[in-house]
Amino acid sequence: MFQYPKTIENEVQLDEILSMPDQQLIDFMKRLDGDIAILGIGGKMGPTLGRLAVNAIKAAGVNKTVYGVSRFSNAAARQQLEDWGVKTISCDLMNREAVAQLPDFPNIIYMAGRKFGTGGTENLTWAMNVIVPTIVGERFKNSRITAFSTGCVYPLVGPETCGCTEETPLDPVGEYVQSCLGRERMFGFASQTYGTKVLLYRLNYAIDLRYGVLHDIGKQVWNDEPVTNSVGYFNVIWQGDANKIALLSLEEAASPAVPLNVTGPEIIRTEYIAERFAAIMGKKVTYTQPVSGAKCYLNNAGKAMRLYGYPRVSLDQMIAWQAAWFMQGGRSLGKPTHFEVNDGKF
């Protein structure tokens, strides 16, 4: 079995580890027909997803192109993708004419979305999360699409429920999450109307050391700030595992659209994580409230684990890597998850 390193020294090593394919993904690339396009590749998860796909294709010895489509507001991210073997195309997906000019892509991972700063810019959030999926669903009606969504489309629940499954009735709280349900509905509409094969990938919290829920809690502990415990429990998954599942899930895409929860196996207590970080870092923890909140976004990913197995990177490993990352002065993206929000106001 592959042994992960005890610590991750720098971002070069981090990106390499995030982009390492395993045999399951390599075998999948041998089966998959056609090229892959990642729409909205320029964010936190897209670049290493593109590189993971390229690496798996190389290891499989097959001939496929991975396209990365984004506005590329970050020009350096575009160059890095090219260096990693992803063919980039600059396109604003809000622009219907520009989307019409894109080549046909048989396989699409749709990642574009808008979350942060929703308050005060609700119109833009709805346009981004609902109009763009409408445009993409029409343009790529003959493609197979895994559309990134969020586990926050489910109701807030307590840990005693073991988390929401794909059968739990949806109950999105607040405008951001309602707009995410709108994104799902537009892909669902394309699937129903045109027979497009769609998978709705409901993710709760990917982790990559530079951002994520463990990052946000670890940063508070490291900086001697009170840990925000308004949300008492959460789930996380290593970004490399989340991206691997995103690719594999193309095979589950169907009409009508199929939902799939994606996260790690644990329901994790906020205070447990804070205490673990404190012990490793030699810190003392305080909290923002005496009793942690019981209303949480909890995603039960039993189906994904039945289909694809358990994630390769364990929670214990993520805790150790994350603590060491802060202690050695590792970089943060400065993009908080806002996992502490339990009233829908992101």
Ligand SMILES: NC(=O)c1ccc[n+]([C@@H]2O[C@H](COP(=O)([O-])OP(=O)(O)OC[C@H]3O[C@@H](n4cnc5c(N)ncnc54)[C@H](OP(=O)(O)O)[C@@H]3O)[C@@H](O)[C@H]2O)c1
């Ligand atoms: N990360 C998580 O833990 C998490 C959890 C739940 C759900 N999700 C969802 O999963 C998806 C991927 O996550 P992420 O963290 O990588 O998201 P992200 O950092 O917000 O990245 C999405 C990227 O989409 C691109 N984009 C936005 N508007 C676009 C447009 N009009 N045309 C073309 N590209 C556009 C942007 O890059 P450019 O500036 O280059 O265009 C943006 O960086 C998102 O939809 C997110 O909401 C993520």
